[in-house]
Every structure is written in structure tokens, then in C-alpha cells.
Amino acid sequence: MNNLEAIYARLRENEEITRKFHVVESKILSILNFKDFLEGLLTSIRDTFSIPYVWITLIKNTEVQELMNNMDGSEMLKERTNIIDRDYFLNLIENELTPLLANNDLKPFYKLLPPNQKYFLKSIAIAPISLDGEIIGSLNQGDVSAERFDPQIDTSLLAQLAIKVSLCLSNVTAHEKLKYFAYHDSLTELLNRRVMEKVLKREFVRAQRYETVLSVVFMDIDRFKIINDSFGHDIGDHILKYTADILTKMTRDTDVVARFAGDEFVIILPETEAEKASFLMDRIQDSLKKNHYQKDPLKIEISISFGIASTTDKTINTPELLLKISDERLYEAKRQKKADVK
Numbered sequence: 001m002n003n004l005e006a007i008y009a010r011l012r013e014n015e016e017i018t019r020k021f022h023v024v025e026s027k028i029l030s031i032l033n034f035k036d037f038l039e040g041l042l043t044s045i046r047d048t049f050s051i052p053y054v055w056i057t058l059i060k061n062t063e064v065q066e067l068m069n070n071m072d073g074s075e076m077l078k079e080r081t082n083i084i085d086r087d088y089f090l091n092l093i094e095n096e097l098t099p100l101l102a103n104n105d106l107k108p109f110y111k112l113l114p115p116n117q118k119y120f121l122k123s124i125a126i127a128p129i130s131l132d133g134e135i136i137g138s139l140n141q142g143d144v145s146a147e148r149f150d151p152q153i154d155t156s157l158l159a160q161l162a163i164k165v166s167l168c169l170s171n172v173t174a175h176e177k178l179k180y181f182a183y184h185d186s187l188t189e190l191l192n193r194r195v196m197e198k199v200l201k202r203e204f205v206r207a208q209r210y211e212t213v214l215s216v217v218f219m220d221i222d223r224f225k226i227i228n229d230s231f232g233h234d235i236g237d238h239i240l241k242y243t244a245d246i247l248t249k250m251t252r253d254t255d256v257v258a259r260f261a262g263d264e265f266v267i268i269l270p271e272t273e274a275e276k277a278s279f280l281m282d283r284i285q286d287s288l289k290k291n292h293y294q295k296d297p298l299k300i301e302i303s304i305s306f307g308i309a310s311t312t313d314k315t316i317n318t319p320e321l322l323l324k325i326s327d328e329r330l331y332e333a334k335r336q337k338k339a340d341v342k
Contacts, residue, residue, distance in 0.1 A: 023044070037172045059135070067173060096128070123145060127139045190259045200322070204318070216326045219304050219306035222334075266323070274310040288304060305330060
């Protein structure tokens, strides 16, 4: 093959690669669902370019990683995603958004690989991706051929794809956040009142159908107004989030914790009698008392009051009444506390 033929062959090869990049881009540009976006991206690159290994590496504690934690399970993403320490990753890519190709001494890149997966790599392509200007991870490709990602290869098209992926990721993230906060309280990230009421109706119907017990706890933070007035609303917000975290950690996956309003919370406890619900709340109360909220120089003891209602009370025949009675018992408990102080 003479030089002219070689140039034409190279041009045709570049045109084909460009066409394939456009195929990938067209498949991901319109997707706004986080799970579908990532699955579609990985699948499109693998199938379009016939690349055996395509995966995502995310920096720990970024917004995207948090979204993945809140996402419905995806076996593909579990197998093809890895979470990595920020400093190690940024040092590896030299804190640059420029794609990196390697086919020699790949050991430093092994930490990018998804855990419990066997990848037989001879070359690797790492395209850093960003969210709103911050590097949050990389889109990675690996091959059994050392020539596939030779460092001498031009990476401009891969850089363009990384930019498109980053832009799409920004759109998807914004959409997912809007969707998430339609169901969750923006401060504590617990379920909001509207969703809680729907869940309560569902669980009430289920308890009736299968003749199981359902208990509801209505609780609030003692002297919360005084805390707000004394230390300011920022500290009040921190205490609400701190309390929400304790509630989430100390309840089961099958329980539902929601922020009702202000400093009021509701806990829905399927298959739980009132006595066990009371035992749980006593443990939560003890935990809050032992583990004070601390933010130098402040150290604030948090205590709660609560009321419990259960479907073992046969006079309760609607989910609304179950919630109402637990609310009434909360205020009975608060009145009793005030009387005891006097």
C-alpha cells in the first residue's frame, strides 16, 4: 500500500470511528433517568465499538455517588461501577480532564476496576468526567489487545465524548434531584408528609388483608423552639438532620421514617406491636441522650416525646385515625412531661 492509499485508509477509519461516536451520543443525549443513562452509555460503547470491558469509576462522596446509592438496584451497574478515593484518583489522572491511554505497567490503574470482576487488560482508556466543573470520576474502556489503546493514538474524539457525557450527566442529575425531592424532605431527605400518607394507607390495607399488626409513632423534639431561639435556625436545621439520621440508623429497612412538619416525625412500623414500638423509641431516646449533638463550642442534649397507636386497637379502622391517635398520644406525653417538671 502506497502513502496515498494509507492516508485514504486512515481517513475512512477515522470517519467510521466518528460515526460510531455519534451513534453512542445519539443514544444517550435524550435520556433523563439516571439508571437508564448509565446503563445505556456502557452498553452503547461496548456494542458499538466491540470493546470487552467498559465501566464507570466514581469518586467517593460525590453527588453522583449519592444518587447511585438512592437509585433502584441495577445488577449491571453493580458489576460495572467502582468507587475510589478522591486523592488517589486525581493523582492518577494528574487532576486533568484529558483522556489517558496506557498499555504498559497497568498496575496503578487496577484500583479503577470494579471489585470482584476479572478483567484481562492489556490496554486501557480513561476519560475523566465532570459535574458542574468538578471531576467526579471517569468513563473507562479496557481491551485484551495492547494496541487498542496505545498512548500514541489521538484522543480528541474520546475527549469530545467525555464532554458530552458530562453535559448529559448534569442534565440527568438535575432531573433526578427534582424527582427525588418530590418524594423527600429537602432538609432531612426523609420521605415527606405526602408520600408518608400514601405509604401509611398501603401498609394499613396490607395489615388488614394479612391480619398483621401495624404501629405508628408520632414524635417531636422537646424544646425545639427554645433551641431555635437560643442557637439560631442553622443549628436547629442541623439538629433536625442529626435526629433524622439517628432515626434512620435505628429502624429496620422495612420501617418507614418521614418528616411530618417542623420538628415532627412519623415512623411506620409494619408487623410491630405497640410494646415493641415503645421499646424501640426508648432505645432511640437513650441514644439521643448519650450522643449529644456537638458543634464546637456547642454540646446540645436532644430528647424526644412520642405517641404510639396500633391496629391491635380495634376501634381504629382507618389509616387517618391511626395517625390521629398517635398524634394525640404524643401531646398527652408532652403534657405529662410538663406536669412532672412542675
